[in-house]
Amino acid sequence: MPLLSLRGLSKRFGQTLALDRLDLDVAAGEFLTLLGGSGSGKSTLLRVVAGFEAADAGAVLLEGRDLSGVPPHARPLNMMFQSYALFPHLNVAANIAYGLKRDGVPRAERAGRVEQALAMVGLEGFGGRLPHRLSGGQRQRVALARALVKRPRLLLLDEPLGALDANLRERTGFELRALQRETGAAFIMVTHDQQEALALADRVAVLEHGRVVQLGAPRAVYDRPATRFVAQFLGTANVLEGRAAGEGFDCPGLAATLRPEGALPPGTTACALRPERIALRPGAQGPNSAGGVVEEVAFRGDDSLLLVRAEGGALLRVGHAEEDGPPPPRGSAVRLGWEAASVVPLAG
Numbered sequence: 402m403p404l405l406s407l408r409g410l411s412k413r414f415g416q417t418l419a420l421d422r423l424d425l426d427v428a429a430g431e432f433l434t435l436l437g438g439s440g441s442g443k444s445t446l447l448r449v450v451a452g453f454e455a456a457d458a459g460a461v462l463l464e465g466r467d468l469s470g471v472p473p474h475a476r477p478l479n480m481m482f483q484s485y486a487l488f489p490h491l492n493v494a495a496n497i498a499y500g501l502k503r504d505g506v507p508r509a510e511r512a513g514r515v516e517q518a519l520a521m522v523g524l525e526g527f528g529g530r531l532p533h534r535l536s537g538g539q540r541q542r543v544a545l546a547r548a549l550v551k552r553p554r555l556l557l558l559d560e561p562l563g564a565l566d567a568n569l570r571e572r573t574g575f576e577l578r579a580l581q582r583e584t585g586a587a588f589i590m591v592t593h594d595q596q597e598a599l600a601l602a603d604r605v606a607v608l609e610h611g612r613v614v615q616l617g618a619p620r621a622v623y624d625r626p627a628t629r630f631v632a633q634f635l636g637t638a639n640v641l642e643g644r645a646a647g648e649g650f651d652c653p654g655l656a657a658t659l660r661p662e663g664a665l666p667p668g669t670t671a672c673a674l675r676p677e678r679i680a681l682r683p684g685a686q687g688p689n690s691a692g693g694v695v696e697e698v699a700f701r702g703d704d705s706l707l708l709v710r711a712e713g714g715a716l717l718r719v720g721h722a723e724e725d726g727p728p729p730p731r732g733s734a735v736r737l738g739w740e741a742a743s744v745v746p747l748a749g
């Protein structure tokens with residue numbers, strides 16, 4: 402049985418349908434990231450699971466038990482907010498102990514668990530500090546300790562790394578992952594950062610208009626996006642419009658034929674092709690090759706992004722790795738090629 406099952410969840414705010422008959426299962430001990438554009442329903446999903454919002458329809462089941470009517474503090478889960486929401490007048494230890502105290506955990510046990518939680522997030526000795534005397538990263542850890550001290554089976558994290566700078570963000574992300582493994586709790590984390598979503602998760606759920614449009618292991622979702630939206634949202638793939646023709650896919654914008662590895666689903670109207678899967682191949686002919694002119698070259702550190710105007714008029718993003726030598730200059734005519742396995746038919 403999954404730890405958490407969401408069944409047909411709907412939530413409306415006036416004219417806005419924030420969740421639209423959403424289904425999702427989360428396994429015990431799993432790290433799931435929720436990714437989606439602004440307003441796709443990510444925060445609402447967490448708030449409904451935590452009990453801060455009631456769904457209009459559908460069910461939230463934790464180990465098969467329906468949580469409707471169970472108040473937030475009585476749910477065996479915890480939520481960590483982006484703002485951290487530490488009590489400014491309470492020191493770190495008191496902030497962490499707050500929930501335990503409310504639950505009637507005896508003082509002596511509280512102290513031990515607070516120490517343990519502080520050690521877990523690497524803040525031994527910080528119990529007596531007030532929140533305003535901590536750095537942003539330290540405050541973030543206190544919030545995490547406070548969320549973990551009740552040993553929830555499920556932790557909901559809404560943009561927990563949002564306030565950190567890039568370096569600290571990466572390090573804290575890895576620490577979060579390690580903590581999740583250590584505690585064995587399932588984590589559901591909302592993030593705007595697609596790299597972070599891919600890097601940390603066992604599975605990624607992509608939300609669009611209040612529904613899960615794709616769910617899977619990070620590599621699977623990245624390599625085989627199901628829809629136009631997922632293809633462009635995760636890693637900005639080229640989405641090529643056209644139509645199925647025999648074994649191939651005619652793409653007027655490229656003036657070329659794409660040929661995927663397997664059979665092309667009938668009625669396919671678009672295929673995705675990742676920039677880093679397209680290579681300069683002088684002399685390439687036939688299906689899975691195209692010609693064009695380089696319009697822009699943008700250096701990105703570990704590679705360059707080329708914008709190539711294909712013969713059919715489409716603008717193609719092409720990744721050019723540093724180890725392949727200097728990129729062709731603006732204005733050069735190029736031939737491009739790619740493997741059949743890199744052509745991904747899209748369902749919508």
Ligand SMILES: Nc1ncnc2c1ncn2[C@@H]1O[C@H](COP(=O)(O)OP(=O)(O)OP(=O)(O)O)[C@@H](O)[C@H]1O
Pocket residue numbers: 414415417418419437438439440441442443444445446
């Ligand atoms: N309390 C509310 N009252 C009215 N509308 C709301 C409320 N909460 C959310 N919404 C609307 O519901 C939709 C989903 O909001 P939600 O906050 O879940 O999206 P999100 O994916 O978390 O977005 P973001 O990434 O911008 O935080 C949005 O259109 C939002 O404006």
